[in-house]
Amino acid sequence: MTRPRTRPDPDRRRMLCGLPALAVLASCAAEAAPTHIVVHKTPWCGCCKGWVTHLVRAGFQPQVVEHEDLAAVRERYGVPFTLSSCHTGVIGGYVVEGHVPPADIVRLLREKPKALGITVPGMPIGSPGMETPQGDKEPFETLLLLDRQGRTQVFARHP
Incomplete structure (x- = not known):
């Protein structure tokens, strides 16, 4: 006498079939770049608010x-005054100093270079948060801050 073939419980089958998809989703979440950024600023700076607006628009x-x-904050994260x-x-273990374009932050988090972070020294006209009503712009560079001694290399150029 042969025993009738039994099928697995449909709920159990769905669960077992879903495990590979769950593993893929978990690995994607682990690879996703962080979006939470802590922004240290003074209470009276308007251009900082403008930069924060750019960050929000970028997700x-x-x-x-x-x-x-902010001197103590910069010292803590290794950003020289110059x-x-x-x-x-x-964000993500990196310091982001100044009017850095959000796309440069995304690239930093994607490439994960061995560095303290990135910086746009000063306040270049036309950089995120430093726009003018006339639309004036000056070229600027985003620098990769390599170490606490202030060594840098160009990370991105913005015409």
Whole structure:
């Protein structure tokens, strides 16, 4: 006498079939770049608010922390005064100093170079948050901050 063939429970079958998809989704989530960025700024800086607006439009989720003086923040993250600007961001273990275009942050997080972070020193006219009503722009570079000694290399050029 042969025993009738039994089929696996449909719920169990769905669960077993779904495991490979779940593994793929988990690996994608692990590879996804962070979107939460902490932005250290002074309470009275308007261009910093403009930069935060650019971050939001690019899909980042900024958390703004206000300080009377950013010197201690910059020292903590290794940004020398000569490479500083008016705000300091921190994301994915990197420092982001100044009016860095969001696309450069995305690239930094994707490429994961061995560095402290990136910086746009000063406040270049036309950089994110530094737009003028007339649309004036000056060329600027985003620099890769290699170490606490202030060594840099060009990360991106913006005409």
